[in-house]
Amino acid sequence: TDTTPITIETSLPFTAHLCDPPSRSVESSSQELLDFFRTMALMRRMEIAADSLYKAKLIRGFCHLYDGQEAVAIGMEAAITKKDAIITAYRDHCIFLGRGGSLHEVFSELMGRQAGCSKGKGGSMHFYKKESSFYGGHGIVGAQVPLGCGIAFAQKYNKEEAVTFAMYGDGAANQGQLFEALNISALWDLPAILVCENNHYGMGTAEWRAAKSPSYYKRGDYVPGLKVDGMDAFAVKQACKFAKDHALEKGPIILEMDTYRYHGHSMSDPGSTYRTRDEISGVRQERDPIERIKKLVLSHDLATEKELKDMEKEIRKEVDDAIAKAKDCPMPEPSELFTNVYVKGFGTESFGPDRKEVKAALP
Amino acid sequence: TDTTPITIETSLPFTAHLCDPPSRSVESSSQELLDFFRTMALMRRMEIAADSLYKAKLIRGFCHLYDGQEAVAIGMEAAITKKDAIITAYRDHCIFLGRGGSLHEVFSELMGRQAGCSKGKGGSMHFYKKESSFYGGHGIVGAQVPLGCGIAFAQKYNKEEAVTFAMYGDGAANQGQLFEALNISALWDLPAILVCENNHYGMGTAEWRAAKSPSYYKRGDYVPGLKVDGMDAFAVKQACKFAKDHALEKGPIILEMDTYRYHGHSMSDPGSTYRTRDEISGVRQERDPIERIKKLVLSHDLATEKELKDMEKEIRKEVDDAIAKAKDCPMPEPSELFTNVYVKGFGTESFGPDRKEVKAALP
Amino acid sequence: HELLLFEALQEGLEEEMDRDANVCVMGEDVGHYGGSYKVTKGLADKFGDLRVLDTPICENAFTGMGIGAAMTGLRPVIEGMNMGFLLLAFNQISNNCGMLHYTSGGQFTIPVVIRGPGGVGRQLGAEHSQRLESYFQSIPGIQMVACSTPYNAKGLMKAAIRSENPVILFEHVLLYNLKEKIPDEEYICNLEEAEMVRPGEHITILTYSRMRYHVMQAAKTLVNKGYDPEVIDIRSLKPFDLHTIGNSVKKTHRVLIVEECMRTGGIGASLTAAINENFHDYLDAPVVCLSSQDVPTPYAGTLEEWTVVQPAQIVTAVEQLCQ
Amino acid sequence: HELLLFEALQEGLEEEMDRDANVCVMGEDVGHYGGSYKVTKGLADKFGDLRVLDTPICENAFTGMGIGAAMTGLRPVIEGMNMGFLLLAFNQISNNCGMLHYTSGGQFTIPVVIRGPGGVGRQLGAEHSQRLESYFQSIPGIQMVACSTPYNAKGLMKAAIRSENPVILFEHVLLYNLKEKIPDEEYICNLEEAEMVRPGEHITILTYSRMRYHVMQAAKTLVNKGYDPEVIDIRSLKPFDLHTIGNSVKKTHRVLIVEECMRTGGIGASLTAAINENFHDYLDAPVVCLSSQDVPTPYAGTLEEWTVVQPAQIVTAVEQLCQ
Numbered sequence A, B: 001t002d003t004t005p006i007t008i009e010t011s012l013p014f015t016a017h018l019c020d021p022p023s024r025s026v027e028s029s030s031q032e033l034l035d036f037f038r039t040m041a042l043m044r045r046m047e048i049a050a051d052s053l054y055k056a057k058l059i060r061g062f063c064h065l066y067d068g069q070e071a072v073a074i075g076m077e078a079a080i081t082k083k084d085a086i087i088t089a090y091r092d093h094c095i096f097l098g099r100g101g102s103l104h105e106v107f108s109e110l111m112g113r114q115a116g117c118s119k120g121k122g123g124s125m126h127f128y129k130k131e132s133s134f135y136g137g138h139g140i141v142g143a144q145v146p147l148g149c150g151i152a153f154a155q156k157y158n159k160e161e162a163v164t165f166a167m168y169g170d171g172a173a174n175q176g177q178l179f180e181a182l183n184i185s186a187l188w189d190l191p192a193i194l195v196c197e198n199n200h201y202g203m204g205t206a207e208w209r210a211a212k213s214p215s216y217y218k219r220g221d222y223v224p225g226l227k228v229d230g231m232d233a234f235a236v237k238q239a240c241k242f243a244k245d246h247a248l249e250k251g252p253i254i255l256e257m258d259t260y261r262y263h264g265h266s267m268s269d270p271g272s273t274y275r276t277r278d279e280i281s282g283v284r285q286e287r288d289p290i291e292r293i294k295k296l297v298l299s300h301d302l303a304t305e306k307e308l309k310d311m312e313k314e315i316r317k318e319v320d321d322a323i324a325k326a327k328d329c330p331m332p333e334p335s336e337l338f339t340n341v342y343v344k345g346f347g348t349e350s351f352g353p354d355r356k357e358v359k360a361a362l363p
Numbered sequence C, D: 001h002e003l004l005l006f007e008a009l010q011e012g013l014e015e016e017m018d019r020d021a022n023v024c025v026m027g028e029d030v031g032h033y034g035g036s037y038k039v040t041k042g043l044a045d046k047f048g049d050l051r052v053l054d055t056p057i058c059e060n061a062f063t064g065m066g067i068g069a070a071m072t073g074l075r076p077v078i079e080g081m082n083m084g085f086l087l088l089a090f091n092q093i094s095n096n097c098g099m100l101h102y103t104s105g106g107q108f109t110i111p112v113v114i115r116g117p118g119g120v121g122r123q124l125g126a127e128h129s130q131r132l133e134s135y136f137q138s139i140p141g142i143q144m145v146a147c148s149t150p151y152n153a154k155g156l157m158k159a160a161i162r163s164e165n166p167v168i169l170f171e172h173v174l175l176y177n178l179k180e181k182i183p184d185e186e187y188i189c190n191l192e193e194a195e196m197v198r199p200g201e202h203i204t205i206l207t208y209s210r211m212r213y214h215v216m217q218a219a220k221t222l223v224n225k226g227y228d229p230e231v232i233d234i235r236s237l238k239p240f241d242l243h244t245i246g247n248s249v250k251k252t253h254r255v256l257i258v259e260e261c262m263r264t265g266g267i268g269a270s271l272t273a274a275i276n277e278n279f280h281d282y283l284d285a286p287v288v289c290l291s292s293q294d295v296p297t298p299y300a301g302t303l304e305e306w307t308v309v310q311p312a313q314i315v316t317a318v319e320q321l322c323q
């Protein structure tokens, strides 16, 4: 693998609140550039495939796709380790993949199969990967942020030199529990990084209709913040690195990622009643995070158009194979209905008069 | 009554956030000065009497006294009308009095009598006076603020040229629902004035131990704020006037009243484990809100020391009489247990099989 | 005229907004977007954005604001985009909505309506499949109703809005597209009245919301098998219409409860207790209650199906009860 | 040694903190101040402010943070200064505390303890007199226990901390100063076991928390009148110890439930339903349930007294049941 250092300039400057912004020159390597391209293309393909599976009714319920926002997941992972924790909301497929989750687990979970990352019990909104510190996948807007700050508390408690990225949307940014958790994190100097993925809409509501002050990086008031071009994986990487250092040394910080979702909010939203098609295609043409990396790959002569096309074909096959494999996976056993309600296996059944049989002896 | 105008200078300047502070010269009159003295002295006496009644076990449960903070209640009332609404937390006796409530209602409620302002059902934390727009009296920290913003919404809805003062403490200032309600109020341009009575402690917790940024007038971030000497009734009056104008024209604003409670948090807190006796006596000597007015009354030759002493005697008698009268009041009837659960009188009883007898016909 | 359940709710809401200028609507995406389940469609255009209010995602604060506005006499209809989200507003609903009338000695009333979709849908996952009636039922001072047909949806919506009490109106995610012909004339439903769905002699089946349809499906089979079940949609979840229920028990002497909420602390438990207390002497067999399993609703389709009561289980339960 | 109930809780907590460095405590005024009811007295001095954490008044966030910390393996003990305040954290408690283990397919466990005082005290008013067990009981995935003596307070506290499941431990405002001699040796109580308070033959009285003392007061009178009641403190509010309860029912054939929570949707309703379902054939009379009135707790002393069940009512109920 070619790790020749390359320096890349972010196309936009950072805007900082109560801190000095990091440099716009980001260190990278040919390998990283190619990796970025490949992983983002894989993410995009995965989401498009999920869309098709949804339309074919193999995925049901709520399904929130991440296409358009890939640079955030990619840039963040490039700056941190798997000891650093991530927690996010329901738009979690690509974060899971970024943490090392497999396509097989993704599609199995989406189709409610045993082999899903949550055994089919969680669904699209509930991906987790404990061994690489991915704490989910949460369905209630904003409620994952206190959890994330609690994880950061545990990191401090255990003297791990690690941080937690607690991700939320522009809509979620108006939830009171964020302000509560931020205040506590600041009081306790926790290594908590609040990442606002500002895709400019919370369902059908434009940011300015939900927030009097849509400058999310400043919404921490007394907590420092940084506004980042969330369509530029390198800007994200730089910001996350900066934030990690900051958090370990000085406590919480907010990162506002200026990004965009191409799909509607979830599969039931066409996504075009509250924004214009022009707006969407404008972003696609001018700010697409994959195109940006592609251009860099080409301009640095790291691959040819043809090689990238081949790579995309390979990815498509990889995704298709994963889907086929997932389709072959069995549905959960009926007994799974009752496991994991309680740790010891009691629970529902324990309400029967035969309860003593499942009586749990405490350690 | 002597309404000769007098101009009084606030002893401290206002500190403003995102707005220009009002002038330090406050218009008043001899009558107002005397009224301030009398009402504050009455409030203080009432609270001291409540303390004794509590010790005599005639008042039970939670009882939060307001002595020390009287200037806030007085100054606020002087700036507004009874069409303007007020809502506060549990430290509500004096606010109720300021809104025109009677001592008889106060003591009856405190002793759980029929004649109490809430029929004895509410107790110390639940005083209300609907006809003069006093919306209570609430026991859950912070939860009154959304209610207050909702009242402000109704004022806007009904095109009343009136505002709502939603009062809360420095401890309450960290509750997420405040941030939520403030954002909505700002989005909707509601005539909501958030009044933070900063007495520097939330129970046993000093402000700086509960808030990373104890500058409560700035905690609205994008919402203007004003820091006010809450021990100076005239500063409070000026600030409330300013805030009312602001709110009617531009929407919400925060007033931070720098004040102090002499008593412990509630009757079960001696109030001296988390702060020094010196601190308390220092405030009493240098910043007492009644002493300040008294000095003004004397220096303007509006009354003699003797006359003020007589007035205090009169007040003491007034309070004692009210207590005696309240003690004679009957306890609530047993039937009162079930009234006011539902409007139509059904409720508990309606769970019996005879329910049809209390069947309610809708209008 | 014929309409879908969500349209019936919309019609009821619109009529009440026409009738009373104090009625307003607030919630997430209820305005421009017309509501996630289209219950507020067209209202923002007609009544303007002072009466139809899009809120940020702040359930606690906007519920509290609705309650505050109600203290002044407004009649806000507060939409929970999904009822489950209102757990964030639990304190406002219990302490303020439910208790302010009492703690103020009757000075204030809280004429709000809190409404929205709940229930197990089609693989919506744990948070979006909740049946909040179990959590809310002990709150003093609130009334709770659940609609199940376009007819009663409209009637209950109108009654809830006119009630001086705070009313929680439960809708069901899977019932919004039910179609029915409803009267052209104005009507309201009684908030405390159960609905006789099918009179019968052999057994009383008490149900509500979506389970009504599972019961009616089972009833078909049962009739074929020679049973004559009486099916009652209890509709009023608090207080119960023990008059209607009691009369039925006196007739059939057997009770089966079919509910979608969870077994522990559910509506069925309260109903069992109430029947036991009031009509025990009329019972020939213990009340049987079929509820959803006490588990967070799983995503997988098969698991989800096993979570809620299915028609076949109802048939079996009736057969056993009527032995 | 002899100690007061709050000291027993403190002792249990301290022992567990000694034993396991992952145990920490968070809540309002639990540190410097030592806790409103002194349950955390001295802990901040001993364990430092990383393990004993004073929080701002943000129930929703600090409960959520405790749950997040638990996901990593810490064992936070979260104090609700009064249980009623945790209504603000309802969403965290139900959706995260109760369901994360399930939605993650078992990947995460949530070994938190949520504890604090509840119940009707001495004229504390509507908000501060709540019995949250009714609201919390349907939440899947949580266990609930109520302590009533220094002995079981300590034992349940220790067991709750060691449990891998989220446990809500209910204390009662009026019981903190009960005195009792407890063993010097270490012990824990079983989280799912009822406590036989007084064996007897004529009737089973099921109760918990403070009502245990009202029942025992009544029992004295009853014994004098010639009755021999069996009194069981159910202790485990979720799940019920139906083994102990069932054996008692099989012996006495009569059940009286005495609870402090409200009638509608209370623990008693669930218990009635459970007994009805499992032990109906052993019953000679319908289960009777005495609960608090379905009203917000009024402030006035007289009204408050009428709200909760009094010993005389228990005596009467037993006499009627045993006729």
Ligand SMILES: Cc1ncc(C[n+]2csc(CCOP(=O)(O)OP(=O)(O)O)c2C)c(N)n1
Pocket: A091, A139, A140, A141, A142, A168, A169, A170, A171, A172, A173, A197, A199, A201, A202, A203, A265, C028, C057, C059, C081, C085, C088
């Ligand atoms: C507490 C809560 N309220 C409402 C919802 C319904 N809901 C799901 S996502 C969403 C919009 C959130 O927007 P944003 O935070 O910007 O995130 P995005 O979807 O844009 O990634 C809403 C209202 C919810 N899941 N939880």
Ligand SMILES: Cc1ncc(C[n+]2csc(CCOP(=O)(O)OP(=O)(O)O)c2C)c(N)n1
Pocket: B091, B139, B140, B141, B142, B168, B169, B170, B171, B172, B173, B197, B199, B201, B202, B203, B265, D028, D057, D059, D081, D085, D088
């Ligand atoms: C939600 C909630 N949490 C905790 C409490 C207990 N409590 C009552 S008052 C109080 C302190 C509030 O302090 P502050 O807001 O500064 O008001 P102050 O008492 O100083 O007027 C606390 C913690 C409560 N009543 N409600």
Ligand SMILES: [Mg+2]
Pocket: A169, A170, A171, A197, A198, A199, A200, A201, A202, A203
């Ligand atoms: Mg968004």
Ligand SMILES: [Mg+2]
Pocket: B169, B170, B171, B197, B198, B199, B200, B201, B202, B203
């Ligand atoms: Mg204070």
